[in-house]
Amino acid sequence: MGLLSQGSPLNWEETKKYADHVRKHGIVQFLNIYNKVKERQKDVLLWGDEVEYMLIEMDEKNEKVRLVLNGGEVLETLQDKGEKTNPNHPTLWRPEYGSYMIEGTPGQPYGGTMSEFNTVEDNMGKRRREASSVLNKNETLATITSFPRLGCPGFTQPEYNPTPVEKGVSKSLFFPDEAINRHPRFSTLTRNIRHRRGEKVVINVPIFKDKCTPSPFVEKFPEDDGEAARAALPDHIYMDAMGFGMGNCCLQVTFQACSIEEARYLYDQLATFCPIVMALSAASPFYRGYVSDIDCRWGVISASVDDRTGEERGLEPLKSNKFRILKSRYDSIDSYLSSCGDKYNDIDLTIDEEINKELLDAGIDKLLAQHIAHLFIRDPLSLFEEKIHLDDENESDHFENLQSTNWQTMRFKPPPPNSDIGWRVEFRPMEVQLTDFENSAYVVFIVLLTRVILSYKLDFLIPLSKVDENMKAAQERNAVQEGMFYFRKDIYKGCNPVLDSSSAAQNGLDSEGDHYILMSIDTIINGKEGVFQGLIPILNCYLENMEVDVDTRCTILNYLKLIKRRASGELMTMAKWMREFVDKHTQYKQDSVITDKINYDLLRKCDSIAKGEERCPELIGDPVNRGK
Structure with missing residues (x-):
């Protein structure tokens, strides 16, 4: 979740007074770090994953499932x-x-040897068992991206009511402040985003x-003072708090590169995969007790912190603010960082010129300077x-204050x-999955x-505006099977940062004259003759050339x-x-409503699958063939 300072949090008006101070000293701190380590080479290739979990209680008697608000106590016990x-x-x-969430990571980063891949699932299993061992009876650890009835009456244990008209940090009609982590950073972010906006x-x-x-689907909100009625759109599920986005779970991977150049190259190349892997990992179709028409949380979390x-x-015309800002501070990246990516930077980039x-x-250099100057158009929030x-x-707290509250892909x-x-x-774009497997x-x-x-010095870069289009397509319902995504055909020519591709880019060509074209996820992952050879065949070729022990x-x-079969549609996301579970449920009335009973049966099934007590071949395949 980024920087976690201790101390006395300032409200928005007080924070605002120090915004320029934070930016000024944040830049000084960045320059000090950069000048000390810009020449650093030969760092070992290290990496690690982050899995976010929800604590839930299964109430068998009432056939109801609730989020348990004791994450702080669980965390302290585990530490x-x-x-x-x-x-x-x-x-x-x-x-x-x-306050119903915790995040688990490996104790030490994984190294560069192939055998490390054989320990990832084992470590995730340790985390699940470790956290589960300190939970109360009827409580369980869930790796689900969005809790289907988040924001519905009585969704927490203990139960709290929202406080839309009283003093509080979110003033939500649906999400009580008690569901927010008690560390002051989180409530301060919530309150200051609302005040700044x-x-x-x-x-x-x-x-x-x-x-x-x-x-049309139109809701009425009894506690509303008029704000929700103005904001809620017909045929949409309306939500009004940071918790509806930041209260979701995800799966992330961090890599240490051997140099700053390699880090910038990886940053750019991986950016093109963000929408592809997000669609492949789609896991969040339900919000506030309703079935939505999207499959991923990205747009929800982006809006939830839009200050x-x-x-x-x-x-309105600019008067009190300096910049017109095109995106929320939680969104896709706005510029490539490597010399290879410069010619594909075709998005209007708002930067602080000073x-x-x-x-x-x-x-x-120009590319890194504009990246930082773009991050620093934001105000500190906490x-x-x-x-x-x-x-x-x-x-480096002032630098990290802005760096870690620009939540990008x-x-x-x-x-x-x-x-x-x-x-x-x-x-950062992956949705968390049910099982450690x-x-x-996805991590491997x-x-x-x-x-x-x-x-292989591969080059997957395409104009950044096309990556943004892919991000929109990735969130749509059943994007894996029905969506089409811009992707580069010839990835082996390497990059040539000198050639100007502005005219080529407009014609759907890159600087070498190779097309980037619309492909299905199946084609991108598994390949299609005459179109693209596919990522899985490339990875298999790489593995054949490496010395890897039989188990690994x-x-x-x-x-x-698993990735291959998800991409082809043979296995479901x-x-x-x-969606299919809800659709087939005997209580479902084809009205887009997820009742307590439906939610209970769904999460009980999820829990059973996650613990290995029940098979789910349509989601995971046949466990007999997993080699586990």
């Missing part, structure tokens, strides 16, 4: 038993936005129109009184001051892709088999599987 007792403990636990956040998700869904004012969103000039004058005046030579991460950590990139498969797939990209090879091939 006391783990890293605080043994610095080499195999798991690490961290807080997340919801000048109103509550607005999230509208298209509802899935089933046979008996009202048309832009009306001026910044282009609804900061950009300061960086250029300090010797930062500031602690004790953290205003810092030692810029040895601290990829994150470029400079090393912390005075550490042995290298330049890193974080791959599935989560391991992405890590293998980085190995192949670096080994078997494990990797099983993971790739989590989102599709959940």
